Amino acid sequence: MALRIYNTLSRTKEEFTTIEPGKVRMYVCGPTVYADAHLGHAMSALVFDIARRYLEYKGYDVRYVMNFTDVDDKIINKANDLGVDAFLLAQQYIDGYKRNLEALNIKPATVNPRATEDMPQIIQMIQQLIDKESAYVVDGDVYYSVDSDEDYGKLSGRSLQTMNAGSRIQVDERKDHPMDFALWKSAKPGEPAWQSPWGLGRPGWHIECSAMNMVHLGEQIDIHGGGNDLIFPHHENEIAQTESITGKPFARYWMHNGMMGLKDEKMSKSVGNMITIDQFLSEHPGDVMRLWVLNGSYRSPLTYNESVIEQTTQGYKRLLSAKKDALPGAKGLTDRDQQKLAEAAEHAREAFVEAMDDDFNTSLAMAAIYELVKLINQARADGANDTQLGMAQSVFNELTSTLGLVLTEESSQGTSADAFIDLLVALRRDLRNEKNWAMSDKIRDELKALGVFLEDSKDGTTWSWES
RNA sequence: GGCGACGUGGCCAAGUGGUAAGGCAGGAGUCUGCAAAACUCUCAUCAUGGGUUCAAUUCCCAUCGUCGCCUCCA
Numbered sequence: 164m165a166l167r168i169y170n171t172l173s174r175t176k177e178e179f180t181t182i183e184p185g186k187v188r189m190y191v192c193g194p195t196v197y198a199d200a201h202l203g204h205a206m207s208a209l210v211f212d213i214a215r216r217y218l219e220y221k222g223y224d225v226r227y228v229m230n231f232t233d234v235d236d237k238i239i240n241k242a243n244d245l246g247v248d249a250f251l252l253a254q255q256y257i258d259g260y261k262r263n264l265e266a267l268n269i270k271p272a273t274v275n276p277r278a279t280e281d282m283p284q285i286i287q288m289i290q291q292l293i294d295k296e297s298a299y300v301v302d303g304d305v306y307y308s309v310d311s312d313e314d315y316g317k318l319s320g321r322s323l324q325t326m327n328a329g330s331r332i333q334v335d336e337r338k339d340h341p342m343d344f345a346l347w348k349s350a351k352p353g354e355p356a357w358q359s360p361w362g363l364g365r366p367g368w369h370i371e372c373s374a375m376n377m378v379h380l381g382e383q384i385d386i387h388g389g390g391n392d393l394i395f396p397h398h399e400n401e402i403a404q405t406e407s408i409t410g411k412p413f414a415r416y417w418m419h420n421g422m423m424g425l426k427d428e429k430m431s432k433s434v435g436n437m438i439t440i441d442q443f444l445s446e447h448p449g450d451v452m453r454l455w456v457l458n459g460s461y462r463s464p465l466t467y468n469e470s471v472i473e474q475t476t477q478g479y480k481r482l483l484s485a486k487k488d489a490l491p492g493a494k495g496l497t498d499r500d501q502q503k504l505a506e507a508a509e510h511a512r513e514a515f516v517e518a519m520d521d522d523f524n525t526s527l528a529m530a531a532i533y534e535l536v537k538l539i540n541q542a543r544a545d546g547a548n549d550t551q552l553g554m555a556q557s558v559f560n561e562l563t564s565t566l567g568l569v570l571t572e573e574s575s576q577g578t579s580a581d582a583f584i585d586l587l588v589a590l591r592r593d594l595r596n597e598k599n600w601a602m603s604d605k606i607r608d609e610l611k612a613l614g615v616f617l618e619d620s621k622d623g624t625t626w627s628w629e630s
Numbered sequence: 631g632g633c634g635a636c637g638u639g640g641c642c643a644a645g646u647g648g649u650a651a652g653g654c655a656g657g658a659g660u661c662u663g664c665a666a667a668a669c670u671c672u673c674a675u676c677a678u679g680g681g682u683u684c685a686a687u688u689c690c691c692a693u694c695g696u697c698g699c700c701u702c703c704a
Contacts, residue, residue: 174634194704207704237702321633321700368702390704395633397703421635422698431703458653459643463636464697471642474654478642481653484668518644526644530652537669544661544669600663607665618666 166221168386169462169522171394171417172318176522179416181385187218187225188380190414192372192389192397193275195232196256197241200263201437202452202467203390203423203430209453210420210461211388212269212567217519220565228379229272230372231257234279234365239354249355250279263440267449268569274379278371279355285366285374286359288408289346297407301337303349303362307369309342312403318417319395344400346370369400376405376413387414391462392429394419424466438467450568451475454482457525457566482570485536485559488549491622495548504542504551508558511535515562525566535559572627584615588624595619 166179181187191211194204208229218225233253242249257277264271278285289305292298297311309315309323316322323342345367350356356363366374376384382405389398398417405413423430430437443452455475459465496504511531518527539555563570587606594603607617616629 192704195702200704204704210704235702319633319699388704391635392699392703395699396701420704422704424697427696429698429703433703454653455642463643466697468641471654474642477655478653480667487667490668524644526653527651530644533652540668595663598663604664616666619662619664620667621662 166218166520167522168416168418170415171391171419172414174320177416181223182383182415185222185224187223187386188384189215189218189225189227189386189388190372190376190380190384191227191229191272191387192393193229193231194256194260195235195237195368196253196260197235197238198256198432199439199441200256200260201423201430201432201439202443203437204260205263205267205440205443205452206423206456206465207388207390207420208264208269209267209456209567211418212267213453213457213461213525214386214388214418214523215270216565216567217523225273226380227270227272228274228276228375230375231260231275231277232368232371233257233277234355234371235368243353253277253279259441263444266444267440267452268567270567276375276379278366278375281371281374281378282357282366284378285370286357288370288374288377288404289366290360291408292346292404295407297403298346299339300361303347303364304337304345305347305361306338306343307346307400307404307407309340309344309403312407315342315403316399318399318402321395321399344369344396346404369397370404372397373401373404376401382409382413383411384414386416386418388418388420391419391421420461421464424464427466430467447472447476448479448569450570451479453567454479454529457529457568459526461523461525481533481536482563482568483572485539486556486570487543489543489547489552490620492546493543493548494546496542496545496551500542500545501547501551501554504538504547504555507538508535508555511538512558512562515565519565528562528566532559532562535562584610584626588617588626591617592624 167176168179169176189211191207194200211229215225215227231253233250238249238253242252245252257275261271261275289298292307293300293305295311296308298305298307323340346369347359347361347364347366349361350363350365354365356365376387387398387401402413425436425438428434428436451472455472456465458475458478511534514531514534515528518524518531521527535555535558539552539559542555543552587610591603591606594606610617610626611629614629615626617624617626
């Protein structure tokens with residue numbers, strides 16, 4: 164069964180093949196680092212982490228590049244306001260973002276380039292564009308000429324004729340065409356600047372990504388990802404720049420995730436309606452964020468609200484239930500039932516793969532996992548022993564970890580408390596034997612208030628730290 | 631104004647030309663001293679109006695509504 168990916172370029176699902184057999188060159192647009200990252204960034208990072216993990220599960224060797232845009236008006240303005248160095252300010256947010264990604268169990272990228280560290284390649288590419296007459300210099304600024312590119316607009320489905328540039332912002336009179344965009348901006352006082360053939364200045368946003376792709380992945384890549392708000396103009400312009408230079412198709416598959424919304428509006432730094440990743444993770448496990456993304460389609464928008472997070476948390480607890488041990492008095496399944504369990508687990512794996520192969524249909528893949536949860540819990544209720552459960556649980560672990568779920572219970576904050584809890588549970592057992600329900604319930608309630616969760620069964624009591 | 635996406639049960643959300651996965655919540659049971667968990671059973675005709683078809687939620691058109699992009703943005 165072959166993996167199919169929805170390609171924004173063709174607006175259809177296409178069978179996935181790579182430039183180099185067994186290897187995937189993948190680039191994902193990372194954030195502009197001038198503020199704490201919010202849930203929209205988390206969504207995007209999770210979507211592509213899941214895609215990457217699945218590609219690796221399929222046996223691909225993935226070279227995964229996620230950049231940081233670290234030179235930009237907003238960073239410069241903020242650094243100037245604070246009176247700090249822009250490069251260091253960016254570094255601070257980069258560090259914070261990396262901590263966020265780690266907390267969300269997002270695998271580290273193979274490389275995290277930052278634009279200011281690939282300046283020679285940026286300048287070289289601009290020069291190549293000028294040499295090919297795809298770009299022109301005006302007073303120390305360099306612009307890309309959209310008229311030089313006959314298929315400009317192919318990603319976003321826009322034609323130059325129908326685009327009404329300048330309808331909302333003023334067009335710079337010095338540009339040949341209103342849609343021409345800056346490759347290089349001459350330095351203004353108080354801005355970081357680099358020496359170039361056109362004088363001191365700094366690069367435009369779009370050329371940075373083209374250059375980082377070139378340096379870290381080469382002229383042609385397999386997958387280029389990012390939020391769908393980047394389709395135009397950012398990715399359109401990346402294509403124009405890179406293909407004008409190489410004359411070859413740039414990325415084979417363009418993948419775009421849907422936007423994160425908050426109260427019927429896109430969550431964004433500029434609108435100010437955002438929940439930061441830090442805020443979210445202070446109240447919820449990282450798995451809940453990931454599960455929320457997995458519940459839907461990566462190309463569709465996601466709208467934040469408390470009740471959906473609550474629902475997701477319940478689903479998360481259900482997943483956790485599959486990992487529990489056999490019941491204390493488990494007698495073991497018959498060989499026949501054990502065989503049926505093994506077959507059902509295998510079936511779940513097949514359903515999972517089939518779902519993921521269809522453009523990463525995580526919603527369907529989760530349905531397969533929930534089926535497996537039910538099977539495991541049924542088997543446990545039917546008396547399966549740990550070995551028998553373990554066979555199905557290993558499939559469960561394989562599938563959930565492919566999606567990047569961690570699913571480890573918050574274990575004891577300090578193991579030193581465990582002995583005391585065991586002692587209380589033992590005392591409570593005696594109270595229950597004496598049918599002292601009032602005292603035993605009191606212990607259970609008060610432990611719960613402390614975050615310790617007791618569950619009684621006819622074979623004894625188990626306890627865990629509640630998350 | 632242009633381009634694109636979407637509208638499925640109380641909520642989240644897959645999906646298909648032949649009468650609708652999964653999760654949460656709800657209802658009824660099993661188990662249990664109780665609670666919790668788990669398990670069993672139960673809960674929709676797919677925005678509206680037309681059209682094509684033997685048959686449409688799935689295709690086409692229109693209407694209404696929502697969202698994204700066209701400006702920095704994951």
